Amino acid sequence: MTGDAKKDSKVEKQIDQKLKVYLQQITTAKSLDSSDSDVLFHESNYHVFRALRVFGSSVLMRKMAQGSESLVGGLAAAGIARAQEKNNANKALKILDEALSISDNAYARLTKADILQAIGRKPEAITELRYITANFQHLEETYIAARKFLAELENPPKKGPCFIATACYGSYDHPDVLVLRNWRDRCLLRHAMGKLFVKWYYATGPGAAEVVVRHPRLGKLVKYSVLIPLTKALKIAGFHNIEEQKQTHG
Numbered sequence: 001m002t003g004d005a006k007k008d009s010k011v012e013k014q015i016d017q018k019l020k021v022y023l024q025q026i027t028t029a030k031s032l033d034s035s036d037s038d039v040l041f042h043e044s045n046y047h048v049f050r051a052l053r054v055f056g057s058s059v060l061m062r063k064m065a066q067g068s069e070s071l072v073g074g075l076a077a078a079g080i081a082r083a084q085e086k087n088n089a090n091k092a093l094k095i096l097d098e099a100l101s102i103s104d105n106a107y108a109r110l111t112k113a114d115i116l117q118a119i120g121r122k123p124e125a126i127t128e129l130r131y132i133t134a135n136f137q138h139l140e141e142t143y144i145a146a147r148k149f150l151a152e153l154e155n156p157p158k159k160g161p162c163f164i165a166t167a168c169y170g171s172y173d174h175p176d177v178l179v180l181r182n183w184r185d186r187c188l189l190r191h192a193m194g195k196l197f198v199k200w201y202y203a204t205g206p207g208a209a210e211v212v213v214r215h216p217r218l219g220k221l222v223k224y225s226v227l228i229p230l231t232k233a234l235k236i237a238g239f240h241n242i243e244e245q246k247q248t249h250g
Contacts, residue, residue: 015053022046040103047099048108055092055115089119106136110146117153126153140214147213148206163205167212168223176231183239 026046029039092115099108109128116125132146151163154172162184165177188194212219 012053012056015049019046019049019053022049037103041105044099044103044105044108047095047102048105048111051092051095051099051108051111051115054095055088086119089115104135106132106139106142106146110142110149113146113149117149122153126150129153144210144213148210151206151209163201163209164212164222165227167209168219168227176227179231179234179239180227183234186239 022042023046026039026043029036030043033039093112096108096112096115099105100112109132113125113128113132116122116128129146129150133143133150136146137143147167151166151172162172162177162180165174165180166172169177171177184194184198188198212222
């Protein structure tokens, strides 16, 4: 085991000890009032931490594989690490379902989405993130994290994200957002200056979109003062959204 892996193992033991203490505190609180919503929330959170602990152990396995001195040993360890990661992910997902059966926990759903995405179950991850954005808008940090994660999954860079427009309209597939993407693909990406603008936008757009999500009034201002007039002008210029073009030429 490498020095880093040994450190990770030590940290995991410390985490196990803290989880043990946390569970003892929850058990004591439940003995006083088992129906208290705060107690149920903490019990749910305990299972979230358990899930993270279980899934996190696969990271240690990967580090052990990378630290193997022999080629054959390294390949064998890497294979074990991949199998262990999948096994740990499935165990973690079951624990998270247990957490959600106790309390509809936004952080549990966000963690579940993260694990689902990590093991290639993207549609299920998106379902969890959409649930969070629809039902937990009052939890600002978790809501913003879910919105950002959802945007990354629904518009990966190769598709060309429209960060600010998506944030303002609340949908990646809104007709006006489609118009803007059509404009990007048919005009901006065909010219040097347009390509530079798109590159700059991809670098700054996510941060600007996060500000819009945090401040809905600002989002409305951008939508009605900038985006709607721009899309109207683009439609006049012939940059209709793709679905409209299909219907027109169908």
